[in-house]
Amino acid sequence: MNSAFSSLDWIIFTAYFLVLGVSSIILSRVKITSSRDYFIGSNSMPMLAVAISVLTTSQSAATFLGVPEYSYANNFTFIGFYFSALLAVIFVAFVLVPKFYAMKAVTVYELLQIRYGESAKKQAGIMFLIGRIFASGARLYIGSIAISMILFGDILFLHVSFSISLLMLGALGYTYFGGIKSIIISDVIQGIVYIGAAIAVMIFLFNSLEHVSILETLNAHDKLKFIDTSFDEKFNIFGLFTGVLLLNIAAFGLDQDMTQRVLCCENKKEAAKSLILSILLTIPVVLVFLTIGVFLYLFYMQGGVTQSFEGEKITIFMYYILNEMPDGMRAVVTIGAIAVTLSSTNSVLGAMASVAVEDIYKPWKLKRGYMDEMHFVKASRAAVLFFALSLSLMAMASYFWQRYSDLSLISFALGVMAFAYTGLLGVYFSAIFTSRGNARTVPWALSGGFLSVLALQPYTFGITMDFSWQIVIGTIVAFGVMQVGASDE
Numbered sequence: 001m002n003s004a005f006s007s008l009d010w011i012i013f014t015a016y017f018l019v020l021g022v023s024s025i026i027l028s029r030v031k032i033t034s035s036r037d038y039f040i041g042s043n044s045m046p047m048l049a050v051a052i053s054v055l056t057t058s059q060s061a062a063t064f065l066g067v068p069e070y071s072y073a074n075n076f077t078f079i080g081f082y083f084s085a086l087l088a089v090i091f092v093a094f095v096l097v098p099k100f101y102a103m104k105a106v107t108v109y110e111l112l113q114i115r116y117g118e119s120a121k122k123q124a125g126i127m128f129l130i131g132r133i134f135a136s137g138a139r140l141y142i143g144s145i146a147i148s149m150i151l152f153g154d155i156l157f158l159h160v161s162f163s164i165s166l167l168m169l170g171a172l173g174y175t176y177f178g179g180i181k182s183i184i185i186s187d188v189i190q191g192i193v194y195i196g197a198a199i200a201v202m203i204f205l206f207n208s209l210e211h212v213s214i215l216e217t218l219n220a221h222d223k224l225k226f227i228d229t230s231f232d233e234k235f236n237i238f239g240l241f242t243g244v245l246l247l248n249i250a251a252f253g254l255d256q257d258m259t260q261r262v263l264c265c266e267n268k269k270e271a272a273k274s275l276i277l278s279i280l281l282t283i284p285v286v287l288v289f290l291t292i293g294v295f296l297y298l299f300y301m302q303g304g305v306t307q308s309f310e311g312e313k314i315t316i317f318m319y320y321i322l323n324e325m326p327d328g329m330r331a332v333v334t335i336g337a338i339a340v341t342l343s344s345t346n347s348v349l350g351a352m353a354s355v356a357v358e359d360i361y362k363p364w365k366l367k368r369g370y371m372d373e374m375h376f377v378k379a380s381r382a383a384v385l386f387f388a389l390s391l392s393l394m395a396m397a398s399y400f401w402q403r404y405s406d407l408s409l410i411s412f413a414l415g416v417m418a419f420a421y422t423g424l425l426g427v428y429f430s431a432i433f434t435s436r437g438n439a440r441t442v443p444w445a446l447s448g449g450f451l452s453v454l455a456l457q458p459y460t461f462g463i464t465m466d467f468s469w470q471i472v473i474g475t476i477v478a479f480g481v482m483q484v485g486a487s488d489e
């Protein structure tokens with residue numbers, strides 16, 4: 001297996017990290033005077049930069065490797081996920097974003113404080129933090145194991161841990177000093193890198209298929225399907241406009257990891273534009289990764305492929321990187337995987353720190369007397385370090401978790417936030433569209449959504465159900481619990 005870096009690969013790889021180092025030093029000079037400045041840039045970020053940041057934040061190593069795997073095994077129907085996302089962000093842009101800007105929110109959970117009291121804000125924040133440690137820690141592991149395979153030619157715990165540390169240090173370089181301003185600018189840089197890497201691979205693959213009738217062959221093998229009207233496929237049209245739509249509303253409107261960027265715009269109109277534009281930009285990017293998958297199908301169509309590395313199942317894209325990539329291209333793809341992992345990791349560090357400080361620590365501290373704003377800036381940076389350590393430990397734990405579980409780590413990483421999302425959806429829908437519910441019903445609704453999704457997992461009671469229907473049922477349960485409680489008003 002040809003997996004070792006060549007001299008050319010190492011030169012490209014080293015040059016990328018020099019760029020990372022220099023840019024992180026420059027961005028660390030951003031002047032921060034308050035925690036609001038640290039977390040939402042005092043509403044001064046350009047709309048286009050925010051849109052690109054939302055795009056890169058929504059991607060991860062699971063996307064980088066998993067989307068080509070989907071089209072290799074299936075077709076283009078995964079693109080429907082992002083058309084569903086477009087409808088979701090229109091809802092978020094015109095229903096939720098105006099409310100966030102009206103209250104000058106730093107975190108999305110402040111809306112619940114106005115409706116149900118401070119305890120509701122804290123409970124929603126804690127639910128977000130727990131879900132994010134699991135989901136983002138697992139995603140960090142996916143990125144690190146890919147890098148370990150490419151750099152070292154193995155997946156030993158020591159090398160995976162080194163890759164985790166490498167990625168986390170890169171993310172901290174942008175996040176710790178400059179806060180959200182540095183994160184958004186770095187997201188633009190990383191987005192250009194990983195999208196450029198994907199386009200380079202697509203062109204390289206296209207050139208390797210010069211003797212293949214691409215469209216005719218793909219059509220003959222039913223690989224050009226974009227819409228599925230059956231109930232059999234994972235991304236069928238019915239699921240896209242029910243559970244997947246709810247998932248996207250939660251991801252883009254109720255998840256601080258994504259929405260924090262939107263709160264950095266000058267006003268609600270710019271914020272709404274940034275959200276919609278982010279999806280319009282994401283659709284062609286995802287089409288590039290789906291195209292890589294079908295090109296890989298054509299590339300390997302004549303020969304058998306054993307998608308395995310040291311006994312572990314790997315995606316077809318990773319198999320191709322390890323076995324077929326020429327010198328130089330392997331480094332390009334590696335830095336693409338690093339870039340997409342860095343963009344999702346530095347984003348979640350800022351989001352988790354903002355919830356911990358603004359929704360939990362700051363209100364508690366202010367009740368005990370006024371503190372200098374720079375105290376909260378220091379607390380914000382301490383929170384970034386704490387969550388960097390937490391995510392790294394979760395990523396390392398995932399190394400052992402994968403070996404003792406029958407679940408796919410990629411499926412876990414992509415779906416685990418559904419446990420937190422259903423409760424949040426039920427509580428927010430109650431807050432926005434009804435006058436029912438109170439502070440006492442919020443924790444029960446959050447728990448009800450979580451437990452509903454847990455009960456519908458195959459490893460709990462043996463129930464096999466698509467994740468989109470799990471989200472629908474969990475949201476209905478959480479919403480129903482909120483309706484039981486009368487308003488405190």
